[in-house]
Amino acid sequence: MIVPEYYINLIKKRDTFGYLACLNNNQFCNVCRSSGIYVIDQEFLKTIYMPSLSPDLLKNLQINPQMTVTILSNYTFECYQFKGKYCSHENISDEDERFKDKYLQGMVSVIGELGFNLDKVLTGKYSKLVAVTLIMRVEEIYEQTPKRGTGNKINLLNHVI
């Protein structure tokens, strides 16, 4: 699936919250916060994952590659869920590290506007946690923006932004 430019741009804004999930062997999910999401080559989504938050997630993805990533725009409440297959992981690059820092800055800024000071997240141990990037091939996109009738799979052929 080619991810439309609209979603690529929404993800790039860095004022989103993101999570990733996969299935574990107890029929629950491994799920944790992502520290950065972006689209590469229009059909692959890269998400920054900190293994210490959910240590079994990567191991379980290698058993069952079905993977889900969701993003929520903090200002517009637009929300989309990307479903697809885990392809690979790699060490975080300098570019990814810069992206992660800006992503965290965006998140801290949003929460700051609500009266909560999380500036230490940017310099404390969270920012120093080991991170890797996971690559997934996007197969489906679902709308989850809170509104009546939400939750449907987006039919990209008929989708007009």
Next chain:
Amino acid sequence: MISSELLGAFQGIFPGVITTVSKENIPNLSYISQVHYIDNEHLAISWQFFNKTYKNIQDNPNFSVVVTSPTTFSMWKIDMNFIESLTEGDLFDEIEMALEAIASMYKAEDIFKLQAIMIGKIVSIEQQFDGYEN
């Protein structure tokens, strides 16, 4: 045991997520506005737009929520079993009122309308991150 710090993460300042699994073994993620403490074994989740979540829970009653403290950035994953959903009663009214406060804070009263609450039994609580100061 649910600590006071974890209780603070239930308020919905940081949007939490709920995950369920379909019968085809595909994970589904959905944002939640609020988690409500009932007792040390039970929580209620505000239920607004969970079409797929509701469907998945009919096939597999296991679900998980992830919540984040807005004061320390501590994060928890709570595994639960679905018990029932409620659309009225004192607990529903209490959660509806709390949700209205969150909606007002985000200036989004029209999109935070509560449809039901989902009651779950806690299976396990895992702290994923213990805060920026620890």
